[in-house]
Amino acid sequence: MNKYLKSFFIGTMALGTGLLVALALATRSSSNFQEQYSILLALNVGTIIVMLTLLGFLAVWLWRRLRQNVFGTRLLTRFALSFALLGIIPSILLFLISTMFVSRTIDTWFNLKLDTALEAGLNFGREGLSRASEQTRDNLERVSLELQGQNADQASSLHIDSWLKTYRWQAMAAFDKQGKPLWQNSDGSQLDNHVLSGITPEMMAKSQEGWTWVEDESDAQDGENVPLPPVIHAIKEIPKATGQAHYLYAQRVMPINFAKKVLDIQNGLRDYQATESSRTSLRNLYRVTLSVTLLLTMLAALAAAFLIANRMIQPILWLAQATRMVATGHYALVPQRVKGSDELIQLVDSFGDMAQQLNVTQLSLQHNQKELEAAKAYSEAVLDNLSSGVLVFNHDFMLESFNRSANRMFQTDLTPCVGQYMAQIDVLAPLFEPIQEAMRNHANHATDSNNWRIQQNLTFNRAQHTDDLTVSVQGSRFIAEDGEDSIVLVCDDISPIVSAQRTLAWGEVARRLAHEIKNPLTPIQLSAERLNMKLHDKLEEADQYLLERSTRTIVNQVMALQNMADEFRNYARAPEIAFSALDLNELLREILTLYEAGEGVKYRIHADLAESLPLILADAQQLRQVLHNLIKNAIEAHETGVLPVVELSTNKVELQSDSLIHSQAVGFSIRDYGTGFSPKILARMFEPYNTTKSGGTGLGLPVVKKIIDAHHGKITVKNHTKNDGQNEILGAQIDILFLNVLQTDNSNFGVNDTPRLI
Structure with a gap:
C-alpha cells in the first residue's frame, strides 16, 4: 500500500474523530446548536464520502491484486476483514443499544409530568403575589381608618415613615379627587408622572372598598440583565374626610429573588413545553447523530483494519519472499522494513540472521570453489602445455582423462575414447601388454617407490606415410578418496632423443669410415698413375690401351671413394650456423x-x-x-x-x-x-x-x-x-x-633493426 494513501487514511480518520467530538458537543449546547449542528453534520457526511471513496479505491486495488494472484493479497484481505469485523460488530451492537437507550430516555424525560410541577410552582408564586396584594390593601385600609374624619394633608412625615417601614411599602401618597398629590414620601417624586397620572375615576370609585392592581414586568430586564420585580399598587378612599374626598396610595415592590424564581419557573415551563412539542425531532436528531457516528466508526474500523493488517503481514510477506529466495540459493536478503520488538519481528530477524550467515557461508564456498577451479584450471593449463602426454585410467584400465599433448603425441583425438578399455584403443593397444608386465614386475619386487617405467616403439600407418614413435612411459598408481585406485601414465616422446643418438652413432661411423677410406686412397691413386707412367712405353699398343683404361678406372673409383669419404666427413661434422x-x-x-x-x-x-x-x-x-x-x-x-x-x-x-x-x-x-x-x-x-x-x-x-x-x-x-x-x-x-620467426616483416626491416622472435 502506498505510504501517501496510508497518511491520507490516517488524516481522514483523525478528522472524522474530531468532527464527531464536535458534533457531540454541539448537541449539548442549546445556544449554538442551530448554527453549528448543520455545519458539523455536513462536514461529517463529507468525511464519510471521502472515506467511502478511499475504501473504494482500496477495494479496487485489492481486487486487481487478487486477479493478478499477487502473493499475500488473500492473507491481507482475510486479516483486514477479521479486524474490521472485530470493530464493526461491537459498533453495530453499541449503536442499537444506544438508540434504544436514547429513545427510552427521551420518553422518560417527557413522561415525568414536569409541566404540572412547573405550573404548580408558577401558581404558588401567583398566590403569594395575590396574598401580598391583599395584605397591602388591608394595611392601606388600616391607615385610612387612622386618618378617618381628618384631612389627608394633616398626616405628618413621621407617620408616613412609620407606615412605610411597618408595612414594607416602597412608596406612599395622598391625592384629591382631581388626582392632585397632597403629600408623598421622600422617594416618591416620580409618582406624579408614572403612577398617579394612571389612576382613573373608575379606580377612585372602586377605592371605597380598596383597590389593588399588580404591575408585573418580570419578563423585562434592566441594564444588568436582572429581571424587574412585580409592583403592587393599592388605592383607598379616606372615610369621612373633611372637605372633598381624599385618597391614599401605597406601592409595594416584591423582592428580586421572587422575581428571579418566578422567571425561572416561567422559562422552564416554556422550554419544557417547547421540548415536549419537539420530542420526535429530538429522537430523530440523536438517531442521525448516532448513525453518522456508526458510519464513521465502521469506515474508520475498515481503514484501520487494512492499515493494521498491512503492517502485520509485512513481516510474513518478507519471510515468505526470503524463504523462496533461500530455496533458490539466494541468501542476500532485503533488510526488514517493519520495525518492532514482538515475537514475529524477532522470528523475521532470526531468519534474516540465518540467511546472512548462509550468505557468508555461500560466499566463502564460492570463493573456495573459485580458488579450486583456478587451481584446477592452472593444473589443466600446466598439463595441457606439458610436452609429455598424460593419460589417466581407472583400476579397470578404462580411459578417464588426458591432456592435449597426448593427442599431439599419438596423433589421434582421444575424446571419443574416454570410457573405453585401453586394449580396444588402437593407438594405445601396443602399450597395454608392456604396461601390464611392468606392473606385475613392480608388484613382485617390493620397493618403496610406487613408480615404474617402460620404453616402447609405436608405428602409426598413415595413407601417405608411416611414422615411428618411441615412447617412454612412467606409470604410477594412487588411491582416490573414494577408495578406488587410478593409474596415471606420463608418456614422453623420446623419438628425437633416439634419433639424435642414432645420428651421433652414424656420425661416429661416418667419421671413422671417412678416415679409414681416405687414408689408402691417395697411395692407390699414385701407384696406379706410376704404373701407367712406367709401363706405358714398354707395352704393345693393345696392352697400352688396356693399361690406360684400367688406370683410369682405378683413378675414377678412387675419386668416387674420396667423394664418399668427404660426404661421410660432412655428415659427421656438426654444422656451424651463423644466424x-x-x-x-x-x-x-x-x-x-x-x-x-x-x-x-x-x-x-x-x-x-x-x-x-x-x-x-x-x-x-x-x-x-x-x-x-x-x-x-x-x-x-x-x-x-x-x-x-x-x-x-x-x-x-x-x-x-x-x-x-x-x-x-x-x-x-x-x-x-x-x-x-x-x-x-x-x-x-x-x-x-x-x-x-x-x-x-x-x-x-x-x-x-x-x-x-x-x-x-x-x-x-x-x-x-x-x-x-x-x-x-x-x-x-x-x-x-x-619456428625462429621474426616480428619485423620485409617492408620495414633494416640493417640496424634488432630482430625479435615471435
Whole structure:
C-alpha cells in the first residue's frame, strides 16, 4: 500500500474523530446548536464520502491484486476483514443499544409530568403575589381608618415613615379627587408622572372598598440583565374626610429573588413545553447523530483494519519472499522494513540472521570453489602445455582423462575414447601388454617407490606415410578418496632423443669410415698413375690401351671413394650456423634463377610463394645447400622419359595458442610427381644409407635434417596421394617448418633493426 494513501487514511480518520467530538458537543449546547449542528453534520457526511471513496479505491486495488494472484493479497484481505469485523460488530451492537437507550430516555424525560410541577410552582408564586396584594390593601385600609374624619394633608412625615417601614411599602401618597398629590414620601417624586397620572375615576370609585392592581414586568430586564420585580399598587378612599374626598396610595415592590424564581419557573415551563412539542425531532436528531457516528466508526474500523493488517503481514510477506529466495540459493536478503520488538519481528530477524550467515557461508564456498577451479584450471593449463602426454585410467584400465599433448603425441583425438578399455584403443593397444608386465614386475619386487617405467616403439600407418614413435612411459598408481585406485601414465616422446643418438652413432661411423677410406686412397691413386707412367712405353699398343683404361678406372673409383669419404666427413661434422635475418622467398627466387636454363625442357618448376611472409633466423649458405639438395632430389625422383614436375610453396602457419612453442611459423613445402617412397623407406628416411637411388649414398636427407634441426625447425616426409586419402601414390612431399620467426616483416626491416622472435 502506498505510504501517501496510508497518511491520507490516517488524516481522514483523525478528522472524522474530531468532527464527531464536535458534533457531540454541539448537541449539548442549546445556544449554538442551530448554527453549528448543520455545519458539523455536513462536514461529517463529507468525511464519510471521502472515506467511502478511499475504501473504494482500496477495494479496487485489492481486487486487481487478487486477479493478478499477487502473493499475500488473500492473507491481507482475510486479516483486514477479521479486524474490521472485530470493530464493526461491537459498533453495530453499541449503536442499537444506544438508540434504544436514547429513545427510552427521551420518553422518560417527557413522561415525568414536569409541566404540572412547573405550573404548580408558577401558581404558588401567583398566590403569594395575590396574598401580598391583599395584605397591602388591608394595611392601606388600616391607615385610612387612622386618618378617618381628618384631612389627608394633616398626616405628618413621621407617620408616613412609620407606615412605610411597618408595612414594607416602597412608596406612599395622598391625592384629591382631581388626582392632585397632597403629600408623598421622600422617594416618591416620580409618582406624579408614572403612577398617579394612571389612576382613573373608575379606580377612585372602586377605592371605597380598596383597590389593588399588580404591575408585573418580570419578563423585562434592566441594564444588568436582572429581571424587574412585580409592583403592587393599592388605592383607598379616606372615610369621612373633611372637605372633598381624599385618597391614599401605597406601592409595594416584591423582592428580586421572587422575581428571579418566578422567571425561572416561567422559562422552564416554556422550554419544557417547547421540548415536549419537539420530542420526535429530538429522537430523530440523536438517531442521525448516532448513525453518522456508526458510519464513521465502521469506515474508520475498515481503514484501520487494512492499515493494521498491512503492517502485520509485512513481516510474513518478507519471510515468505526470503524463504523462496533461500530455496533458490539466494541468501542476500532485503533488510526488514517493519520495525518492532514482538515475537514475529524477532522470528523475521532470526531468519534474516540465518540467511546472512548462509550468505557468508555461500560466499566463502564460492570463493573456495573459485580458488579450486583456478587451481584446477592452472593444473589443466600446466598439463595441457606439458610436452609429455598424460593419460589417466581407472583400476579397470578404462580411459578417464588426458591432456592435449597426448593427442599431439599419438596423433589421434582421444575424446571419443574416454570410457573405453585401453586394449580396444588402437593407438594405445601396443602399450597395454608392456604396461601390464611392468606392473606385475613392480608388484613382485617390493620397493618403496610406487613408480615404474617402460620404453616402447609405436608405428602409426598413415595413407601417405608411416611414422615411428618411441615412447617412454612412467606409470604410477594412487588411491582416490573414494577408495578406488587410478593409474596415471606420463608418456614422453623420446623419438628425437633416439634419433639424435642414432645420428651421433652414424656420425661416429661416418667419421671413422671417412678416415679409414681416405687414408689408402691417395697411395692407390699414385701407384696406379706410376704404373701407367712406367709401363706405358714398354707395352704393345693393345696392352697400352688396356693399361690406360684400367688406370683410369682405378683413378675414377678412387675419386668416387674420396667423394664418399668427404660426404661421410660432412655428415659427421656438426654444422656451424651463423644466424641472420633471412627472407625465405627471396632466397628461393635466387636459387630458382639457377634452374631457368632447363625450365620447360628438362623439368618444370612451379613456385607459389606467400606474400608478406615473416623473416626467419637462419644461415643463408646452409639453407641454400638444403634447398638445392631437395630440388635436385625432386627432379631426379621422376622416371626416365617423363618431364619432371616440381611444386614449391611457402606459407605463414598459425600454431596452436595452448602450445609452448611460438605462435607463428614459416612453412616450406616441395612436392614431386615421381615414384614416392615405400613404407619401409619412410620409416627410416633420415637414417644414413637409406636411399632409393642405385648410385646414392643415402646421406642427402640425413644432412638436410641435421641442418634443419640446427635451425630449430621440423622436417617431415610423406607421400601425397590421389584425392587426398586414396592409396594411389602421386609422388613425394617434404614439409619444413621454420619456428625462429621474426616480428619485423620485409617492408620495414633494416640493417640496424634488432630482430625479435615471435
